[in-house]
Amino acid sequence: MSHDHDHEDSDYELDEHEHDPSHELVTIRDLLRFAVSRFNREGLFFGHGSSDAYDEAVYLILHTLHLPLDRLEPFLDACIPSDEREEVLAVIDERVAKRIPAAYLTHEAWLGDFPFYVDERVIIPRSFFAELLENALSPWIADADTVTDALDLCTGSGCLAVLMAHAFPNAKIDAVDLSRDALEVAGRNVFDYGLDERVTLIPSDVFSALAGRKYDLILSNPPYVTQEAMDELPDEYRHEPELALAAGADGLDVVRKIIAEAANYLKPGGLLAVEVGNNRDLVEKAWPDLPLVWLATQGHDEGVFVIRREELPGA
Incomplete structure (x- = not known):
């Protein structure tokens, strides 16, 4: 019994001190990989503008960071300061936890080249x-x-x-x-x-x-x-x-x-x-x-x- 108990304690300490993913996610590339993995692992459904986890993650990250939506490459290895990182992780969390479509999180949807304001109405x-x-x-x-x-x-x-x-x-x-x-x-x-x-x-x-x-x-x-x-x-x-x-x-x-x-x-x-x-x-x-x-x-x-x-x- 005591062995299990020690194991639980050590897990708990690890969670408390090291399991905050934001410390390890430094660049947009890191955040993108993290988001795609989470979206796939959680079995999200795509059909409101994006067709897969990758496109959805790219869109949410670029939108949250106020970067041009059609230009990922130049920014992939940009290091993200902690306040912006928290914003991105919060959006990823909300997408997963509440299954809210991306367009409602960003209040934006596109038809062809035309962006529109949207909300849950x-x-x-x-x-x-x-x-x-x-x-x-x-x-x-x-x-x-x-x-x-x-x-x-x-x-x-x-x-x-x-x-x-x-x-x-x-x-x-x-x-x-x-x-x-x-x-x-x-x-x-x-x-x-x-x-x-x-x-x-x-x-x-x-x-x-x-x-x-x-x-x-x-x-x-x-x-x-x-x-x-x-x-x-x-x-x-x-x-x-x-x-x-x-x-x-x-x-x-x-x-x-x-x-x-x-x-x-x-x-x-x-x-x-x-x-x-x-x-x-x-x-x-x-x-x-x-x-x-x-x-x-x-x-x-x-x-x-x-x-x-x-x-x-x-x-």
């Missing part, structure tokens, strides 16, 4: 539309300059409304969300990009507050997570507003409203574009007769469909 931006809007939905929209009225349904942080304003320079954009909390965040992003004159934020349950309005383009990245998928979500996703994810048993509750009513809000020849994640099969099963066209994006060929007003129900 909004879903973290991630959308195939970021890529499709780089070329203004061409060829489905023949000339970006001809789009004068556009709608971003379920705008969340306002990120797609901002991207639309850049893609369609002559467009006035309505950005709609059921959540007033989300619209507060969207307002901040719209203001940061100087788009107050062009983007109008409207609290609305899908089309309910838009009577009489008509658009050249309706774009939506609505909630589309099935109940089964909601039940299996990693902890990281539980920090996001459920309202922005869940959409009934088959994930199509909101998409149903959009498809049923969109024709009433589109101008002749207007385009509806909707993102549905991995639910292409469910959508095709629900609307076997609709001539939906699925757009190819990098690494994913079935996340977004488009359809013209004239082909929609009720047109």
